[in-house]
Amino acid sequence: MTPRIRRLGLSLLTAxxxxxxxxxxxxxxxxxxxxGADPGEKIKLxxxxxxxxGFKPLYEEYKKTHPDIEIVENVTQFNDxxxxxxxxxxxxxxxxxxxxxxVGYISTFTAQPPKFTxxxxxxLDKRQADYLDWKWQQGLSKDGAQVLGLxxxxxxxxxxxxxxxxxxxxxxxxxxxxAALWPTWEEYIATGKKFAAADxxxxxxxxxxxxIFRAMVNQAPVGLYDAQDQIIVDSNPDVKKAWDLSxxxxxxxxxxxxxxxxxxxxxxxxxxxxxxxxCPAWMTGFIQEQAQDASGKWDIAAVPGGSGxxxxxxxxxxxxxxxxxxxxELIDFLTSKENQAxxxxxxxxxxxxPELYDDPEIQNFTKPFFGDAPIGKIYSDAAKxxxxxxxxxxxxxxxxxxxxxxxxxxxxxxxxxxxxAQVLEDVKKIK
Amino acid sequence: xxxxxxxxxxxxxxxxxHTLDVRVSPYAYVAPFFLLFCAFGLFxxxxxxxxSLHEWTxxxxxxxxxxxxxxxxxxxxxxFWNATFNTLSIGVLSTVPQLxxxxxxxxxxxxxxxxxxxxxxxLLLPNVTSVVAVVVIFSQLFGRDFGMINWVLxxxxxxxxxxxxxxxxxxxxxxxxxxxxxxxxxxxxxLAAMQAVPRELYEAATLDGAGNFTQLxxxxxxxxxxxxxxxxxxxxxxxxxxxxxxxxxxxxxGGGGGIATGGPDRQFQTLALFVYEQGFANSTFDFGYASAAxxxxxxxxxxxxGINFLITRRAKGGLV
Numbered sequence: 042m043t044p045r046i047r048r049l050g051l052s053l054l055t056a057x058x059x060x061x062x063x064x065x066x067x068x069x070x071x072x073x074x075x076x077g078a079d080p081g082e083k084i085k086l087x088x089x090x091x092x093x094x095g096f097k098p099l100y101e102e103y104k105k106t107h108p109d110i111e112i113v114e115n116v117t118q119f120n121d122x123x124x125x126x127x128x129x130x131x132x133x134x135x136x137x138x139x140x141x142x143x144v145g146y147i148s149t150f151t152a153q154p155p156k157f158t159x160x161x162x163x164x165l166d167k168r169q170a171d172y173l174d175w176k177w178q179q180g181l182s183k184d185g186a187q188v189l190g191l192x193x194x195x196x197x198x199x200x201x202x203x204x205x206x207x208x209x210x211x212x213x214x215x216x217x218x219x220a221a222l223w224p225t226w227e228e229y230i231a232t233g234k235k236f237a238a239a240d241x242x243x244x245x246x247x248x249x250x251x252x253i254f255r256a257m258v259n260q261a262p263v264g265l266y267d268a269q270d271q272i273i274v275d276s277n278p279d280v281k282k283a284w285d286l287s288x289x290x291x292x293x294x295x296x297x298x299x300x301x302x303x304x305x306x307x308x309x310x311x312x313x314x315x316x317x318x319x320c321p322a323w324m325t326g327f328i329q330e331q332a333q334d335a336s337g338k339w340d341i342a343a344v345p346g347g348s349g350x351x352x353x354x355x356x357x358x359x360x361x362x363x364x365x366x367x368x369x370e371l372i373d374f375l376t377s378k379e380n381q382a383x384x385x386x387x388x389x390x391x392x393x394x395p396e397l398y399d400d401p402e403i404q405n406f407t408k409p410f411f412g413d414a415p416i417g418k419i420y421s422d423a424a425k426x427x428x429x430x431x432x433x434x435x436x437x438x439x440x441x442x443x444x445x446x447x448x449x450x451x452x453x454x455x456x457x458x459x460x461x462a463q464v465l466e467d468v469k470k471i472k
Numbered sequence: 473x474x475x476x477x478x479x480x481x482x483x484x485x486x487x488x489x490h491t492l493d494v495r496v497s498p499y500a501y502v503a504p505f506f507l508l509f510c511a512f513g514l515f516x517x518x519x520x521x522x523x524s525l526h527e528w529t530x531x532x533x534x535x536x537x538x539x540x541x542x543x544x545x546x547x548x549x550x551x552f553w554n555a556t557f558n559t560l561s562i563g564v565l566s567t568v569p570q571l572x573x574x575x576x577x578x579x580x581x582x583x584x585x586x587x588x589x590x591x592x593x594x595l596l597l598p599n600v601t602s603v604v605a606v607v608v609i610f611s612q613l614f615g616r617d618f619g620m621i622n623w624v625l626x627x628x629x630x631x632x633x634x635x636x637x638x639x640x641x642x643x644x645x646x647x648x649x650x651x652x653x654x655x656x657x658x659x660x661x662x663l664a665a666m667q668a669v670p671r672e673l674y675e676a677a678t679l680d681g682a683g684n685f686t687q688l689x690x691x692x693x694x695x696x697x698x699x700x701x702x703x704x705x706x707x708x709x710x711x712x713x714x715x716x717x718x719x720x721x722x723x724x725x726g727g728g729g730g731i732a733t734g735g736p737d738r739q740f741q742t743l744a745l746f747v748y749e750q751g752f753a754n755s756t757f758d759f760g761y762a763s764a765a766x767x768x769x770x771x772x773x774x775x776x777x778g779i780n781f782l783i784t785r786r787a788k789g790g791l792v
Contacts (some may be wrong), residue, residue: 118751120731121731123755124731124752124753124755127530127531127755127757127759128530128752131530131531131757142474146755149755196619251728297727298616298726298727300727300728300729301727303723303724303725303726303727303728304608304611304612304724304726305615305616305618305724305725306726307583307613307615308617308618310615312617312618314617389581416738434755435755436755437755438754438755438756440732441731441733441754444728444729444730444736445728445729445730445733445736445737445738446728446736447736448728448729448735448736448737449736449737450736451728451736452634452637452727452735452736453637454637454736454737454739455737471754471756472529472756472758
């Protein structure tokens with residue numbers, strides 16, 4: 042009973058946080074309004090995040106070495122967090138001293154360098170050598186002259202699956218054999234059909250096609266945007282292919298029709314409503330939190346279709362921050378090599394510092410929850426093989442338009458062709 | 473003036489002060505409201521109209537005057553009409569049963585009962601519950617896989633309904649949430665009006681052999697007509713502005729869709745949610761377009777409220 046109550050509480054919390062955010066709109070920012078503190082008084086730094094980044098223990102550690110710093114963390118729901126940031130930048134008030142930006146939004150914000158502090162002026166350009174090159178590049182202003190954000194994690198792809206459900210369906214359940222089932226997405230779907238044929242009670246093959254679509258697009262060399270920041274959804278064959286494959290999942294009846302991050306999706310974890318889920322590194326933290334009773338039942342295998350990145354974030358300092366220097370120092374600390382390794386072990390978000398990938402401590406890291414899967418090695422391999430993709434300024438809007446299309450097919454409202462036509466119309470309207 | 477004796481001048485001054493007092497003071501007394509109304513009601517209304525004539529986004533520094541372009545685009549926008557239809561549909565589905573139920577509840581409570589204060593207070597409880605809590609809990613009740621409503625329906629052989637997916641079913645679900653919150657509130661208003669109806673009328677009717685329902689129909693409803701007009705208008709305006717319920721339902725129902733699209737097919741996106749989507753829920757922050765939509769929504773509210781006013785006023789003829 043306890044986990045259920047906790048879940049309800051959680052969803053209530055998120056929901057209320059969300060309406061609060063919606064209601065307060067640009068007016069929020071209760072904490073960032075503190076004026077420059079008197080000498081001797083504590084400096085309050087606000088950190089705006091869109092989920093649990095696993096920073097809490099790090100704050101405590103930081104406070105020990107910086108007794109004059111107080112840190113307040115504000116967590117808002119994903120979309121609201123980024124929308125609020127846009128509003129707060131435009132109105133020049135309310136943004137945190139440190140704010141997280143997810144990769145889907147990073148180009149939106151790096152396109153507005155005057156709104157952010159150039160971290161170079163606090164010497165953070167020295168960190169370039171630490172980072173994966175593409176991750177570093179994503180945090181730069183468009184002309185490359187300014188360092189606006191430092192990376193936290195990358196979302197190298199893998200596929201999480203339920204061993205027990207695979208066994209029930211008569212499929213192999215060891216991770217190498219499972220990976221061998223699906224070198225390509227076509228074979229992944231074929232495996233899904235076998236799973237469906239076994240008719241495991243109460244379980245579908247996959248949660249919903251949305252995140253699968255995102256993963257497939259991310260694996261392509263070019264995604265929703267070309268290098269000139271033009272939306273190429275209608276002309277990129279890789280996008281169309283991902284669309285078709287995603288809808289195939291729906292049409293074969295392989296999805297549980299549970300949109301990611303919704304409360305029923307959370308329940309689906311607990312009830313074992315789906316056997317596989319696309320698993321960027323950060324997803325492992327989610328699974329562990331949502332499927333508390335399913336310890337040892339989940340495992341991680343290689344993702345179909347080769348490597349790709351899905352998600353990951355940067356930390357930025359809005360220009361309106363009263364304490365840019367302290368904020369920059371905090372970012373330096375939170376994204377340091379040691380701390381990225383720590384956060385990975387706790388939260389599963391995978392470091393963006395390649396030196397760590399060969400570190401035996403990461404390489405040999407396993408998690409009992411995932412049947413002692415060598416998650417350090419799996420995500421290191423994924424991150425090393427990663428080919429970065431150019432992301433455009435309105436990625437998030439384009440993704441919503443496509444996600445709605447996939448949803449319409451999933452809810453049986455439209456055929457894939459009708460839905461695609463509407464997606465293209467919607468995408469055209471994005472200014 | 474200077475030729476007049478001093479006393480006269482003084483009296484005249486007093487008289488003027490008196491006239492001023494009589495003529496001006498009432499306005500001064502209501503002025504605070506109108507000042508506030510101008511600042512928070514009229515000004516935004518006018519400014520919204522001004523914004524709606526521009527190509528105006530939050531992020532761009534310049535705003536170009538485009539005349540009625542936003543309105544013409546809007547009138548040709550299927551999503552706008554879809555939202556209008558959804559608003560009217562949810563409005564009718566929630567308001568009509570809600571008011572009928574409220575009158576019935578008020579009628580039941582309009583008699584001597586044990587614990588009547590308890591009953592009356594509990595009517596108000598759903599209304600003081602946070603809308604977020606209501607929608608989150610109702611979204612679970614209306615859940616497709618593990619929802620209690622589908623579970624109960626399954627006893628009667630009804631297959632599991634994906635409430636959020638269908639247009640009609642999602643409207644029903646949202647209407648239930650709205651009714652849950654507002655029925656008791658309206659019942660209390662009706663109850664207050666009913667208490668003002670003279671007892672003698674009921675006593676006379678009882679002597680004449682009129683039953684409970686006849687008394688409700690022939691005495692109560694005609695007597696509380698002004699209150700009914702008020703409640704109908706206020707409920708209509710409320711129903712036309714529904715936003716929190718569909719927005720939260722979309723996010724907590726698992727059907728997917730954008731944060732403010734009201735389901736992937738916009739099957740339950742209301743007008744207010746449409747405005748929010750255009751103005752705040754995408755990275756364009758298209759204030760011009762959202763303002764135009766707000767203005768059309770305002771006109772729609774005025775029209776629908778006006779129609780309802782006429783209907784309720786005419787209702788007298790049919791009842792008495």
